[in-house]
Amino acid sequence: MDLASIAEMLAQGLPQAIVSGLVYGSIYALVAQGYYVTFSTTDTLNFAQGDFLMIAAMLSFTVLGGLALSGVSLWLALLAAIAVVVVVLALMGIAVERIAIRPLRGIFSFGWILSTVGVAVILRQMAEIIWGREHMRVPSVFGDVPIRLNLGTVQIGILPQEVFILAASLGAMIAVLFFLKKSRLGKAMAAVAFNAPAAALMGINVRHIVVLSYALSSVLAGLAGVLVAPVLFAHAHMGTLPGLKAFAVGIIGGLGNPVGILVVGLALGIVEFVVAIFNASLRDAVTFLILIAILAWRPMGLFDKSGREKV
């Protein structure tokens, strides 16, 4: 492959890669905001976050599919699916904090990493038992006809559901950040993150805040699951890669930096689709190679002001 043909492929593929990259990148960012929320209040995170996304996709298959078959309008069915996912995922977040995080948060313990990875494995197997091993289609309320854009010689296609993914995940992130910055509850969460004993002296129940952060984090993963279910097939292992990639986004963007997470999430999505222009089957491998290279260069993430970690 010579330089000229590489340039040609890029020119043809780049606009589409950027559009698709933004869509999937926004999902990584949304899931990673969940890591941010719990990491800032507890210094822990839920490695089953990707599988929480999977459970939400499965639930939306059951609720949306079930209601749609019985003749309820798709919109109504979508709202019902969102409601079910919010409630179930919030409860799952509360449960994971109670079972897998709280008992293991000793000073010298990394047990919570093992226990949340364990939760991930359990969820995957449970999903296989409940929903089987098939890849299931979840209908989109917006239909399956792609929107086509002509930019001169280049064509871009995007599904209406993908537009919805980008809009809804950006909207959800902005809403969450606004909530964390402006509401009293958000300020209380930030106070716990900054100095939990002092926050308790203000009358803030630190344990409630921790539980709330886990519930919120899980609901964000759940929302991501509902959004992607119609464009990825729902299946028991669909959450593994998004969960890992979102973790990479958190590490590189900064687990305490929601704006960094947003920027890196979108960028990661674009990088993936640009790589896929050349070789779709190397997409994940090359993407993680790039992530490892970035970490070698800046171990504390791109935006950490302290720069390279001193050994």
Add this chain to the structure above:
Amino acid sequence: MSAVDEYPTGKVPLLSVRNLVVEYGYVRALHGLSIDVHQGEVVCLIGSNGAGKSTTLRAISGMIPSAAGSVTFNGDDITGVPGHDIVKMGLAHVPEGRQVFGDQSVHDNLILGGITLSRDEGRARAEHELDRFPILRQRQHQRAGTLSGGEQQMLAISRGLMIRPRLLLLDEPSMGLAPRLVHQVGEIIIQLQKQGMTILLVEQMATLALAVSDRAYVIQNGEVRLSGRSEEIENNPEVVSAYLGGSSTSDTVQQHQKPAQSGKELQ
């Protein structure tokens, strides 16, 4: 300072700590400590490093559990009540080292101080506090971490006052401050008492503490070594040699016994 005169007349104290024992792991920090604070009093705890002064305040406000003994506040037994519930009963603790929320604005720090109040009351109280400390109003949108040490101390006190506490616990408000600011802290305490506040003050700077308080307890190795009216403690030869550097009439004491004018930072 009439509260002192009323003291032994059998009135129930606002705060009563009885035989308090606190342990950090296997280390016993308090060995059955008892103190009382009456409505309207300023009481100070003095003692050297590691005596157990901060531990006493932490156990009172529920930051740390106690192994034995009891704390009664305003008639309620609050031993073992979680700290975040004790705040709601009207007990504010301004901890050692200020502990302001450095990444949030001055105004948000005040709002957090009043988080147990209704939203509207919290806002109104914050306005009131910004009137009390004009320097904080000037800096209200600045991140608290960017304030000077003295300003952070004002903020920490102001944040504690947000709930209009019945009892204010102050842990080393003069720590790390320049002499001019130490004086100002003394003025604030005097002003607060005039406005009816009851204060339990912990200070290593014994001259300051004795000058602004009605009564004092000298804490040593987790026990009350001496107690009495501050003037008496101030003239106690043992205290003079151990805590007051051999002179009971240092400049700071003189300054605080007769505050020249009401503090600039106070209304």
